[in-house]
Amino acid sequence: MAHPTTARSIQIGLAGLGNVGAGVYKNLDTNRNLILQRTGADLRVKRVAVRSLTRPRDVEVPADQLTTDWRELVADPEIEVIVELIGGIDEAAELVCAALRAGKRVVSGNKALLAERGQELFALAEECGMPIYFEAAVAGGIPIIQVLQEGLVGNHIVSIHGIINGTCNYILSRMSQAGLGYAEALQEAQEKGYAEADPTLDVSGWDAAHKAIILASLSYGFWIPADRVSVEGVQKVDREDIEFARRLGYTIKLMSVIRADEQGRVEVRTQPSMIPLNHVLAGVSGSFNAVLVHGDVVGETLFYGRGAGQDPTSSSVISDLCEAAAAVIHGPRPNGFVPHGLYGSPKPIEETVSRYYLRVTVEDRPGVVAQVATILGARQIGISSIIQPEDWDTEKEVTSLVLMLHDAQLGEVRAALAELQELDCVRAEPVMLRVEIL
Numbered sequence: 001m002a003h004p005t006t007a008r009s010i011q012i013g014l015a016g017l018g019n020v021g022a023g024v025y026k027n028l029d030t031n032r033n034l035i036l037q038r039t040g041a042d043l044r045v046k047r048v049a050v051r052s053l054t055r056p057r058d059v060e061v062p063a064d065q066l067t068t069d070w071r072e073l074v075a076d077p078e079i080e081v082i083v084e085l086i087g088g089i090d091e092a093a094e095l096v097c098a099a100l101r102a103g104k105r106v107v108s109g110n111k112a113l114l115a116e117r118g119q120e121l122f123a124l125a126e127e128c129g130m131p132i133y134f135e136a137a138v139a140g141g142i143p144i145i146q147v148l149q150e151g152l153v154g155n156h157i158v159s160i161h162g163i164i165n166g167t168c169n170y171i172l173s174r175m176s177q178a179g180l181g182y183a184e185a186l187q188e189a190q191e192k193g194y195a196e197a198d199p200t201l202d203v204s205g206w207d208a209a210h211k212a213i214i215l216a217s218l219s220y221g222f223w224i225p226a227d228r229v230s231v232e233g234v235q236k237v238d239r240e241d242i243e244f245a246r247r248l249g250y251t252i253k254l255m256s257v258i259r260a261d262e263q264g265r266v267e268v269r270t271q272p273s274m275i276p277l278n279h280v281l282a283g284v285s286g287s288f289n290a291v292l293v294h295g296d297v298v299g300e301t302l303f304y305g306r307g308a309g310q311d312p313t314s315s316s317v318i319s320d321l322c323e324a325a326a327a328v329i330h331g332p333r334p335n336g337f338v339p340h341g342l343y344g345s346p347k348p349i350e351e352t353v354s355r356y357y358l359r360v361t362v363e364d365r366p367g368v369v370a371q372v373a374t375i376l377g378a379r380q381i382g383i384s385s386i387i388q389p390e391d392w393d394t395e396k397e398v399t400s401l402v403l404m405l406h407d408a409q410l411g412e413v414r415a416a417l418a419e420l421q422e423l424d425c426v427r428a429e430p431v432m433l434r435v436e437i438l
């Protein structure tokens with residue numbers, strides 16, 4: 001292998017030494033020579049900002065590199081790139097803004113920060129002439145940001161369907177394949193280091209929703225406000241629905257869907273959805289992520305890999321560090337991609353269309369199916385199949401009525417559900433899941 005004649009040393013300030021930060025520190029050291037050979041850059045972590053100097057860690061960092069104040073990293077004239085891995089929003093935004101203003105390139109894996117404050121941060125980045133790199137913010141080790149910015153730059157994006165939260169995918173996989181309860185599966189995911197520091201971000205669907213906002217911004221050129229995306233988490237997924245899904249030929253995944261309609265309005269939604277068992281996405285299990293991107297020129301493309309965890313996510317951070325180093329050494333490499341041209345607009349979620357699965361807990365007596373069908377029919381919602389299992393609950397004298405619905409607008413389905421709940425024969429809040437046809 002050819003060696004560069006002169007190595008250029010790049011000094012890095014690493015803010016945050018949690019799971020991913022420790023992975024960056026460790027893997028930069030392990031693959032230092034490879035990176036040097038490939039890029040001509042000798043990537044050196046000069047200072048590391050941590051919350052506590054005494055907390056036990058996955059990696060050993062010399063005491064003189066550690067500080068509890070990230071401002072020291074920003075103030076250090078030798079540091080050319082700052083890696084933001086502190087998480088959260090307000091302090092992380094302060095850090096990124098300070099670094100950009102100090103003329104430092106920024107690498108961040110913070111999807112919540114970019115989704116909530118991206119518009120302002122990228123505007124500042126442009127003003128300062130300093131880029132923000134964010135490959136690690138979406139889908140862990142899968143280089144999906146580069147795919148959208150470079151590989152598919154010549155495509156209109158027709159749609160993206162993503163399984164982009166490793167924690168939720170792990171939970172649903174374990175519930176479905178090992179029969180685990182929700183709490184047990186979540187605990188396993190946390191122990192394996194997939195979950196965010198605050199796992200409610202994962203299980204509420206918001207971690208995936210933040211990633212979807214970032215993917216939508218790259219695909220459709222605008223930052224969709226967080227209050228215009230639809231988000232449901234996995235907390236309410238019931239084993240009964242996982243079982244019905246299987247009987248019907250589907251599995252349940254936390255799906256993020258980003259799609260433009262014919263008027264160019266963009267839906268950005270994340271929820272547990274049923275997908276056909278024979279689709280390749282149904283086989284994406286555990287902490288793995290997959291992103292199915294449909295471009296108008298390329299057709300369908302699928303990107304698969306570990307979406308969470310120390311090593312996969314640090315691989316993406318290191319890729320960004322190499323890009324930043326290349327920009328320092330060779331000057332910025334314009335790739336012709338303007339991420340946020342502000343040409344998209346959000347689609348009201350009530351107008352989004354899909355198929356649906358409904359489970360209605362009803363009294364098992366004559367005329368009940370007719371009442372339910374009448375409410376749906378009055379709103380022009382078609383039923384494609386009905387199951388009422390014979391294994392009914394003799395104590396409560398109720399049964400599950402499971403309906404698969406044809407394409408309908410969410411607003412109509414929600415209105416029908418509200419009417420169903422008013423029926424005397426309906427004994428519990430109906431369960432509704434989207435059915436994605438991929």
Ligand code: HSE
Nearest residue numbers: 165166167195196308
């Ligand atoms: N908590 C995230 C997940 C990590 O489970 O996917 C990567 O963003």
